[in-house]
Amino acid sequence: MTTLPLASGRDVPEVKTPHPHEPWPPKATDRELGRLAEQRNLDLAIRGNDGPIVELEQLFRQRFTPSMRHSIAFNSGTSALLAAYMALQVGEGDEVIAPVLTYHAAVSPATALGAVVRFADIDLQTRGMDPDHLEELIGPRTKAIVIVHHWGHAADMTRIMNIADRHGVAVIEDCSHAHGSAFEGTPVGSFGKVAVFSLQANKAVFAGEGGVLATDDQEVADRAILAGHYRDRALRDVAAADLHAYWESGFGFKLRMSPFNAIVGIESLRAFDELAGGRQAALSYMNDRLAETGLLDPLDVPNAEWMGAWYGFKPLPSHSVRTRVERSTLVRMLQDEGVEVDAPSGRMLVRLPLFAGRTPWRRPGDNSTRRPTEDEIASTFPVAHLVESNALSLPTFYRWPHDRFVIDEYLRAFSKVALAIESGRIPNDEPRADRASLPRDGQSHGR
Incomplete structure (x- = not known):
């Protein structure tokens, strides 16, 4: 994939901080x-x-x-x-x-x-x-x-x-x-x-x-x-x-x-209160500045303190971005800029073999257990379908103020990619092998 140049003309990723950006769990004392x-x-x-x-x-x-x-x-x-x-x-x-x-x-x-x-x-x-x-x-x-x-x-x-x-x-x-x-x-x-x-x-x-x-x-x-x-x-x-x-x-x-x-x-x-305070500060800072980038919609957070430890950060691309570029392409563009990002790994439960074909998925009175079509899923669960199809999974930074530097790198990367999309500079080839990754929250769903 061809990396989009910065305004200065340098052909380098915007995020230079080495991965991982959310090292977890913390070391034992x-x-x-x-x-x-x-x-x-x-x-x-x-x-x-x-x-x-x-x-x-x-x-x-x-x-x-x-x-x-x-x-x-x-x-x-x-x-x-x-x-x-x-x-x-x-x-x-x-x-x-x-x-x-x-x-x-x-x-x-x-x-x-x-x-x-x-x-x-x-x-x-x-x-x-x-x-x-x-x-x-x-x-x-x-x-x-x-x-x-x-x-x-x-x-x-x-x-x-x-x-x-x-x-x-x-x-x-x-x-x-x-x-x-x-x-x-x-x-x-x-x-x-x-x-x-x-x-x-x-x-x-x-x-x-x-x-x-x-x-x-x-x-x-x-x-x-x-x-x-x-x-x-x-x-x-x-x-x-x-x-x-x-x-x-x-x-x-x-x-x-x-x-x-x-x-x-x-x-x-x-150690929880220190962790939660760090996450609230770091993710509030990033969330409050998302709108400036034009790439991602801020999450609706009435009060940062009510978010506790803010376990996941899963924003949606802005409407204008969603209508211009596929999520997979957006993820590749951000990964090429050094952002630690992927699609969330969880699918709607109605799709899983454990439930699909054996659980009534419509309202009471219609007890059909056949597998729903994609159109039926989208019409029955429109919001879940929107989130499943478009959300991004980003790190939940917690080492505040240490992480402010890498968050600023992310925000610059978001702005750069948004500008590239608006200018029509959208790659259409396969991701580079050195940027491939597993869904970043694949292990974090566990109960």
């Missing part, structure tokens, strides 16, 4: 390494919620869900979501409503339990579930609504909770992207019947693998414990007499967190 070594000789497998397990649960609840009385650690966010569905007794004949553009683990445990999933379009500003589409989909068989606070943006919880309460349907908040995020000042994870956070390695609070379930409902807590814990913890913590009878076996699964993961999570949590 001496304290973390010391605690891991000490735990190795103390206890390899904690069976209850003692030691670092209970420490993590308490610290996590205090920081992120102070209004919830219960927090329960699991070996992954997906396991915590499975426990949430089991705690709400989701099963055969039930329906669950989920956003169509998110990570599959938000809803795949419900499918594993035999429930039918109905997909809702997303809102362009929040990237979360569209309340209007939710209202169309909810029906007498709806057992749960799973809300994903996608990329750190809080969904519209006022409208969603009004709909759910009016129909008597439980809400699960998937906060895996949204540690520390808030909706109009109230922490996410505080609205629904149950909330789940992932601690997978790329999350803002990470444990390598892990998850935390939070709830204020004692029966939900009892069932969640039995979904993944048995014997010691179930014997001590399950309150309801009929459920306590299951203490020896739980509900048949072992989904406990390792004490080593808990220690990593504790140390990550202790």
